[in-house]
Amino acid sequence: xxxxxxxxxxxxxxxxxxxxxxxxxxxxxxxxxxxxxxxxxxxxxxxxxxxxxxxxxxxxxxxxxxxxxxxxxxxxxxxxxxxxxxxxxxxxxxxxxxxxxxxxxxxxxxxxxxxxxxxxxxxxxxxxxxxxxxxxxxxxxxxxxxxxxxxxxxxxxxxxxxxxxxxxxxxxxxxxxxxxxxxxxxxxxxxxxxxxxxxxxxxxxxxxxxxxxxxxxxxxxxxxxxxxxxxxxxxxxxxxxxxxxxxxxxxxxxxxxxxxxxxxxxxxxxxxxxxxxxxxxxxxxxxxxxxxxxxxxxxxxxxxxxxxxxxxxxxxxxxxxxxxxxxxxxxxxxxxxxxxxxxxxxxxxxxxxxxxxxxxxxxxxxxxxxxxxxxxxxxxxxxxxxxxxxxxxxxxxxxxxxxxxxxxxxxxxxxxxxxxxxxxxxxxxxxxxxxxxxxxxxxxxxxxxxxxxxxxxxxx
Numbered sequence: 304x305x306x307x308x309x310x311x312x313x314x315x316x317x318x319x320x321x322x323x324x325x326x327x328x329x330x331x332x333x334x335x336x337x338x339x340x341x342x343x344x345x346x347x348x349x350x351x352x353x354x355x356x357x358x359x360x361x362x363x364x365x366x367x368x369x370x371x372x373x374x375x376x377x378x379x380x381x382x383x384x385x386x387x388x389x390x391x392x393x394x395x396x397x398x399x400x401x402x403x404x405x406x407x408x409x410x411x412x413x414x415x416x417x418x419x420x421x422x423x424x425x426x427x428x429x430x431x432x433x434x435x436x437x438x439x440x441x442x443x444x445x446x447x448x449x450x451x452x453x454x455x456x457x458x459x460x461x462x463x464x465x466x467x468x469x470x471x472x473x474x475x476x477x478x479x480x481x482x483x484x485x486x487x488x489x490x491x492x493x494x495x496x497x498x499x500x501x502x503x504x505x506x507x508x509x510x511x512x513x514x515x516x517x518x519x520x521x522x523x524x525x526x527x528x529x530x531x532x533x534x535x536x537x538x539x540x541x542x543x544x545x546x547x548x549x550x551x552x553x554x555x556x557x558x559x560x561x562x563x564x565x566x567x568x569x570x571x572x573x574x575x576x577x578x579x580x581x582x583x584x585x586x587x588x589x590x591x592x593x594x595x596x597x598x599x600x601x602x603x604x605x606x607x608x609x610x611x612x613x614x615x616x617x618x619x620x621x622x623x624x625x626x627x628x629x630x631x632x633x634x635x636x637x638x639x640x641x642x643x644x645x646x647x648x649x650x651x652x653x654x655x656x657x658x659x660x661x662x663x664x665x666x667x668x669x670x671x672x673x674x675x676x677x678x679x680x681x682x683x684x685x686x687x688x689x690x691x692x693x694x695x696x697x698x699x700x701x702x703x704x705x706x707x708x709x710x711x712x713x714x715x716x717x718x719x720x721x722x723x724x725x726x727x728x729x730x731x732x733x734x735x736x737x738x739x740x741x742x743x744x745x746x747x748x749x750x751x752x753x754x755x756x757x758x759x760x761x762x763x
Contacts, residue, residue, distance in 0.1 A: 578601060
């Protein structure tokens with residue numbers, strides 16, 4: 304709980320720093336505050352967590368683990384923001400504050416034990432993202448991304464809200480434990496509207512994940528938003544979405560999996576094929592990452608389709624690997640956009656010669672996202688596939704392997720451009736020290752987890 308309080312108070316502190324023109328203090332205060340928040344969460348790891356505030360929230364190990372990974376990912380993204388927001392406006396404090404308010408909603412999303420808190424957490428996160436997507440006021444693409452995310456988000460929120468309402472109408476409670484007891488005590492007399500509520504919640508949560516066929520907003524919003532905001536959406540927000548999804552379905556609906564599992568199975572397969580096949584045809588690196596994120600939402604859904612005691616571990620491992628690799632990719636993308644002027648694949652031509660460091664870290668990121676051995680991404684996919692095989696979803700694993708092979712093509716497209724294509728117009732990219740730190744650390748952790756997965760594999 305102390306973690307949530309600190310993350311909620313920290314944005315207000317930043318706003319006051321901005322008011323008194325202490326711009327140089329914004330970044331260090333944000334980073335230090337977030338690291339302290341992560342430390343407070345870890346401190347509660349061995350505590351006997353109980354629901355608090357009339358069973359509204361529960362900071363158990365599941366909540367702590369996902370809170371920490373989202374906070375750490377936010378720290379890495381914030382470190383990449385030095386000089387980024389200054390190019391957009393003189394009022395930088397507001398942007399840091401909005402991002403942290405979104406993070407506060409995310410912490411609520413991974414620690415709720417009442418559907419009201421799930422809804423509140425999603426809305427706090429989403430409203431902040433609507434603003435962040437459109438912070439480039441004179442950029443039509445940014446304005447369009449903000450408007451599209453707002454309209455589509457409002458539509459999906461309606462599904463989520465009515466789904467929660469139907470669950471309440473059938474079970475008489477918003478509490479996860481009470482809803483679970485309802486499904487266990489009335490296996491043959493569950494109200495049909497309860498099932499409708501589950502389907503509507505699936506629609507709402509799949510939208511937040513960017514899963515097909517509710518993914519149509521993702522490419523345009525990811526492409527139009529500032530790259531730093533896209534990095535936040537693609538990593539921290541996606542991790543929170545799948546954690547909230549898993550928390551609800553494992554706590555409440557495990558006993559009626561025969562009803563909703565086929566629905567999610569179809570969504571998972573659609574997400575994998577649509578994300579990977581569409582990514583093949585992209586000429587923009589950023590838009591390719593957008594479709595890539597759709598496909599990774601499909602892999603994350605494996606843990607819910609094959610719901611079991613190891614699902615939380617699998618999601619944590621996969622989300623950690625995906626987040627770290629994506630932060631590297633977006634970090635390099637930001638430098639390319641700022642100094643080369645665009646994000647086409649041609650912009651990466653000859654990067655292996657002109658800047659070996661960026662080429663190496665981006666290669667590690669692409670290999671990890673593709674699931675190549677000795678990277679964290681391979682371990683993440685291994686956990687997901689193992690969980691699916693344990694539930695005899697052999698067909699799904701075959702589909703996933705086929706899609707993993709497809710993804711190798713567009714990830715290696717970047718590697719080929721960096722090492723096997725040359726250009727006479729290559730700009731010598733300058734890599735600031737904080738970028739070098741974030742990219743180097745992330746690449747090291749990616750390889751470390753790939754070689755020694757036990758470091759984090761048994762956390763939750």
